[in-house]
Amino acid sequence: MLGFAGLATVGTGAALGGHLAYRQAAGANKTESVLRLVAPGWHTLGPAEEFPDGRGVRRMVGEVPVLVVREADDVFHVLADRCSHFSGPLSQGEVADGHVTCPWHGCVFRLSDGWNVGGPATAPQPVFATRTDGHGNLQVRLPAAG
Ligand code: FES
Known part of the structure; x- marks a missing residue:
């Protein structure tokens, strides 16, 4: 029995x-495909001075949407825009205190490393390395892509 x-x-x-x-x-993890879709190397997103302070904007790296947040002293954070939980648009979420909150179910991701610090997501957001080229353009590269 x-x-x-x-x-x-x-x-x-x-x-x-x-x-x-x-x-x-x-x-x-809804961002799993990002590693396969982003080509290796640096990608130009546009003039760094055109990104607003403290507010998230959406740009494209090839066919992958990314969230760009410019903070004080021209520190840029670039994360995959589609939330790892259910692909919510982080660029439409609230940016505050070094974090972005997904507008769909409230996941909170740390901008500096993409770590999911709150909400139902089980995976962090992919984070891009940033730099500005000699002409003032913001460039990004996905370290895991090469
Ligand atoms: S889709 Fe972002 S928290 Fe659910």
């Missing part, structure tokens, strides 16, 4: 886990 109860418990757990993972995509 105990063996049958154990088998039923394991079977129910497997069915529930399979449903959550394969049908609901619960806990899936």
